[in-house]
Amino acid sequence: MTARPASLRAEGVGYEVHGRTLLDGADLTAHPGETVGLVGPNGSGKTTFLRCVYGTLRPTAGRVLLDGRDAAALGVKERARRVAVVAQDAGSAFGLTVRETVAMGRSPHKRFWEQDGPGDARRVARALERVGAEALADRRLDELSGGERQRVLVARALVQDPGLLALDEPTNHLDVRHQLEILGLVRRLGTTNLVVLHDLNLAAAHCDRLYVLGAGRVVASGPPGEVLTEELLAEVYGVRARVAVHPATGVPNVVYLPPPSPSRRPGPDAQEVRIR
Amino acid sequence: MRGARGPAGTRAPAGTRAPAGLRGPAGTCAPAGPRAPAAPRRTAGARTPAVLAVLVAALVVTAVAGLALGPVRVPPRDVLGVVLGGERAGPLAAVVWDLRMPRVLLGAVVGAGLAVAGTVLQALVRNPLADPFLLGASSGASAGAVVVVVLGVGAGAAAAVALPSAAFAGSMCALVVVWAAARRGGTMTAGRLVLAGVAVQYVLSAFTGLVLVLSADAEHARTIMFWTLGSLGGARWDELALPAVVLVVGTLLLTALARPLDLLLAGEEGAHTLGLDTHRFRAAVFVLASLVTGVLVAFSGAIGFVGLMVPHAARAVVGAGHRRLLPVAALGGAVFLLLADLVARTAAAPREVPVGIVTALAGGPFFLWLLRRSSRTEGIAG
Numbered sequence: 169m170t171a172r173p174a175s176l177r178a179e180g181v182g183y184e185v186h187g188r189t190l191l192d193g194a195d196l197t198a199h200p201g202e203t204v205g206l207v208g209p210n211g212s213g214k215t216t217f218l219r220c221v222y223g224t225l226r227p228t229a230g231r232v233l234l235d236g237r238d239a240a241a242l243g244v245k246e247r248a249r250r251v252a253v254v255a256q257d258a259g260s261a262f263g264l265t266v267r268e269t270v271a272m273g274r275s276p277h278k279r280f281w282e283q284d285g286p287g288d289a290r291r292v293a294r295a296l297e298r299v300g301a302e303a304l305a306d307r308r309l310d311e312l313s314g315g316e317r318q319r320v321l322v323a324r325a326l327v328q329d330p331g332l333l334a335l336d337e338p339t340n341h342l343d344v345r346h347q348l349e350i351l352g353l354v355r356r357l358g359t360t361n362l363v364v365l366h367d368l369n370l371a372a373a374h375c376d377r378l379y380v381l382g383a384g385r386v387v388a389s390g391p392p393g394e395v396l397t398e399e400l401l402a403e404v405y406g407v408r409a410r411v412a413v414h415p416a417t418g419v420p421n422v423v424y425l426p427p428p429s430p431s432r433r434p435g436p437d438a439q440e441v442r443i444r
Numbered sequence: 445m446r447g448a449r450g451p452a453g454t455r456a457p458a459g460t461r462a463p464a465g466l467r468g469p470a471g472t473c474a475p476a477g478p479r480a481p482a483a484p485r486r487t488a489g490a491r492t493p494a495v496l497a498v499l500v501a502a503l504v505v506t507a508v509a510g511l512a513l514g515p516v517r518v519p520p521r522d523v524l525g526v527v528l529g530g531e532r533a534g535p536l537a538a539v540v541w542d543l544r545m546p547r548v549l550l551g552a553v554v555g556a557g558l559a560v561a562g563t564v565l566q567a568l569v570r571n572p573l574a575d576p577f578l579l580g581a582s583s584g585a586s587a588g589a590v591v592v593v594v595l596g597v598g599a600g601a602a603a604a605v606a607l608p609s610a611a612f613a614g615s616m617c618a619l620v621v622v623w624a625a626a627r628r629g630g631t632m633t634a635g636r637l638v639l640a641g642v643a644v645q646y647v648l649s650a651f652t653g654l655v656l657v658l659s660a661d662a663e664h665a666r667t668i669m670f671w672t673l674g675s676l677g678g679a680r681w682d683e684l685a686l687p688a689v690v691l692v693v694g695t696l697l698l699t700a701l702a703r704p705l706d707l708l709l710a711g712e713e714g715a716h717t718l719g720l721d722t723h724r725f726r727a728a729v730f731v732l733a734s735l736v737t738g739v740l741v742a743f744s745g746a747i748g749f750v751g752l753m754v755p756h757a758a759r760a761v762v763g764a765g766h767r768r769l770l771p772v773a774a775l776g777g778a779v780f781l782l783l784a785d786l787v788a789r790t791a792a793a794p795r796e797v798p799v800g801i802v803t804a805l806a807g808g809p810f811f812l813w814l815l816r817r818s819s820r821t822e823g824i825a826g
Contacts, residue, residue: 222717223716223717224713224716224717244716244719244720244721245719245721247719248717248718248719249719251717252717253713253714253717255713255714255717262566262567262570262572262709262759262764263759263763263764264706264709264763264764264765265763268706268763268764268765269710272706272707272710272718273718275703275704275707275718275719275720276718276719278703280700280701280703280704281700281701281703282703283767328718
């Protein structure tokens, strides 16, 4: 069902608008089948970078290579066959049903006037099953809860048959359980995934490698255990934190410390108790 | 379904696993018998042929009523005799065939066209408050047409081309101005859209009135009413071909573009990532919607609210997918405008009310209701 996972390579990608540099020579590589996380503070260029990858923004410097081909040379449709997107705001969509919404994902494989055939209907049904949303098929998208809607949008991305899946904070507005479900699902899809995440612990647990952006530049990259250090968090986010490999999960776990404040008694050890 | 979830929890009860089974309006699963073989689905898609059949029947009935009623009442049997039996002689035939038939046909064409234009404009701006009239397209068409009328560009064949062309140009300009004014930084809020539309509509209506008053037209009050409120009273057999052709071609083209129209509902970025060249496609739909609106307004004046209400009703019945929605909206628009014209002709007989007043009386309150509802659910005033 799914196309071969794609390889992604961004070389010196920059984006400037109105004289402001949002992205400054970012390099990134995602190998086929890898899940790569993009983290960083607000305004560090994560979403801009993602948009340059999926093509709603055209980089003003550098280039994006998909399976070795320059993405700028791909047409809108051709790119949509290779890259599927789960964006943050999907809109209410006027009461389209879940099935209709997911079927939209077949569009890059169709001529404008072409109708969906039985093969497309099967793909839609299978994708809905894969995200555990087959019971929602005839519901209206705008009636669903945030978690249900997010799964439907993943299903839509699936029927696009992409090699690369780009997700912009897919866990936003979801409760803990749904956050874990969505990320677990994405990992099992077999696509190459590029995920923007706010939550560093989720990123550490679900990504093979992380890229940390700060002020439009890649400031660190590598496996979560190497990247997420107390020094880096202090430098990039300006927060005090403790990072330790959690015994239960084996992945790095970040605990934030309150900023030192003069009104409270300085007692770092007292605060450290709360880590456990 | 909301609370209890998880991979298994989302599934319908055993037996309805494949296509989800019968579903009530609240989206609840009807209990299906064990291994119920392919439970019939009562989805919007399956309902469409029946809806179309009902609308065609309604269209026939309203058309016959439109031919039968008026200052001279013609029994329906005689109406059918004239229309189907081909009796073209005699006073009854003159009333039915020469006077009322063109009017009924124009009403159906204009109603259908405005509903189609409204449907695609709503998709284009992703907003249920759009309609050719509210977005200024109809007023723009009137303004363009009036300029041609007052300048007296040619006569006969030249005027037959100039008038609709000018209306098309006017409608297009108005839409572009509203679009540009409502858009800021890549986003367009409903509030800005409606305000820009109303402003443009006022300016263009005022312009239309001014041009007519300044011209030597002795009857300018009547003509102003025609162009700003609309009327089907001027329908003539020899002027029906162009609006009919534009309606049919426009509707067929737009229905063929149902897939990309659906994609627009996913939002600008969504449509783009699903493989749609949004800029080019949107420009194409703008031109088509202006063409349909402009040509129709050139023959009927600016009739409001048809393009607002009908798409809504149609969406409520067959859902938002454009392949089903557009034909249903077209037929529904035809029926609606024929009914409105019937009221316009008979309610205050022997006087005739401009049909735009009837549609506005129905459409204004509807618009307010919609505005309240949308602002509750979507924060539309933003």
